[in-house]
Amino acid sequence: MNKQMILAAVSLSTALLAAGIPAAQATGPSSPVTPGKRPLNIAQFGSAIQSLSAARVAEIDAALTTANIPQVQGLFARNALTSEELVKYYLRRIQRYDVDKLNSMTELNPDALEIAKALDAERQAGRVRGPLHGTVAVLKDIIGTGDKMHNTGGAKALRDAQSDRDAFAVKRLRDAGVVLLGKSSVTELGNFIAYSQKNGYSTLGGLVVNPYNPASEVSGSSTGSAVAVAANFATFAIGEDSWGSLLLPANANSAASFRPSVGMVSRDRILPIVGAHDTLGPMARNITDLALVLDVMAATDPNDPITIAASRSERGFAQRLSGDGLRGKRVGVFNPMSADDEAINTAMTSALRNAGAQVVALERLPSLVPGIFDELDPITAYWVKFAGEQYFAATNAPVRTWAEIVAFNEADPADRVKYGQEYLVMTRDTTMTSAEYDRGYRAMLATWQAKVDGIMAAGNLDFIAGTGNTLLDGVFFPATGYPIMSLPAGYRANNEPVGFILMGKLYGDAALMRAGYALEQATRAWRPPSMAR
DSSP, X not given: OOHHHHHHHHHHHHHHHHTTOOGGGSOOOOOOOOTTOOOXXXXXXXHHHHTSOHHHHHHHHHHXXXXXXXXXXXXHXXXXXXXXXXXHXXXXXXXXXXXXXXXXXXXXXXXXXXXXXXXXXXXXXXXXXXXXXXXXEEEETTXXXXXXXXXXXXXXXXXXXXXXXXXXXXXXXXXXXXXXXXXXXXXXXXXXXXXXXXXXXXXXXXXXXXXXXXXXXXXXXXXXXXXXXXXXXXXXXXXXXXXXXXXXXXHHHTOEEEEOOTTSBXXXXXXXXXXXXXXXXXXXXXXXHHHHHHHHXXXXXXXXXXXXXTTTSOOOTGGGOOTTTTTTOXXXXXXXXXXXXXXXXXXXXXXXXXXXXXXXXXXXXXXXXTHHHHHHHHHHHHHHHHXXXXXXXXXXXXXXXXXXXXXXXXXXXXXXXXXXXXXXXXXXXXXXXXXXXXXXXXXXHHHHHHHHHHHHHHHTOSEEEEETTTTGGXXXXXHTOXXXXXXXXXXXXXXXXXXXXXXXXXXXXXXXXXXXXXXXXXXXXXXXXXXXX
């Protein structure tokens, strides 16, 4: 994520309101001409989609609109739903609402139905692998899968790239009985590509559109994952976070998301941005589902030694969820950025108190954007080059260096890099050494962690919180590597979603999940988007 993305994400609504322009009347995301876009091959599932009658679709709609994973498992157990039907149902919704509309999906798994059938057969034979058996997920298009799907980061130069094997976290999902339906769109290369890159845009995916208000931001880079969850194209999604790439799109699209402590989830076989604080994380419509998915993903991976440090932390996220997760806790809440969010912030603060928390008012910190990136961008460029080229070599990618990618794009920039590639050129040309990177990054990380630790200590706080993107405007919060979650908090008058962010202490993921669950139960703020357009 770059400074332009952060500035756009945290300031769009505020700027419009200050100018007296309702966000719904602003110029919204319209799909740009995308010559290189990969067509979504929905036709391969045509007969399967048609096999679901309108009456059956209506039944599944009624059962799934607000269902969590345990409720879906209840349907499976009663033979009221099969995994095969669930896949068909999601494919039908993707065909109707996503193809050349919301653009959340870049590729579908051609084997999804066969995998679902096999999992149904296991269930009928009495074998249920666990609470995710038969559920359906989509993966951000930077996460490697050792199947027929590609791993492109949305870049045309990587159109034919495939991982040599499943990422460690992906294998754990497969082993848990999850059907991988496809890849979700990503702001191209995690938005470390061009100064003016649009949030949600990639050459291969086109522009992702907010399902609640097409004129609103989709924000961040895990945009397709957030929209797929909100629009009910999958049971859950997996995104990735460097600088709020899970949290920003969750806030903008009324999804729940969890950014684990760095090391809780393996970073194996993902296209890297800043490896020292990149992490995968789940996105869903509720906290229960986040906890169940994180239970599967959180594990020690020999391919990623940083996971060893997290191995002693509390696990069993779902089984410890409790409506008392905030009782007796001290929560520091920052003032909201926008006057339009004050009512929602007041409601969330009241909900915290009603759930048993003691709320401590915090003055909003000065924004570090854009100045922080003057120092950070060169550090990021070094890591993208070093780790990215290692990834290309390990996966036998069709290109091996960023210089090749830059040259490929320069051959036809209108088609391949609509918004430019300044960050890729910076990556290609970096002369930073590993020692310089290590010194620079460690110094910045120590500063960021000291800021957060200082806020926590000064107020004797268990958690830090904020409405909308207030917390993320500080930038350093997600970069600390500490756990952060976002949950739906409400909607503005124009139906634009507003999220609420809670941040915990390093490896305090289970406590943070409990707190988020308690707040969710006290608010019940989420509602589905209107898909009648």
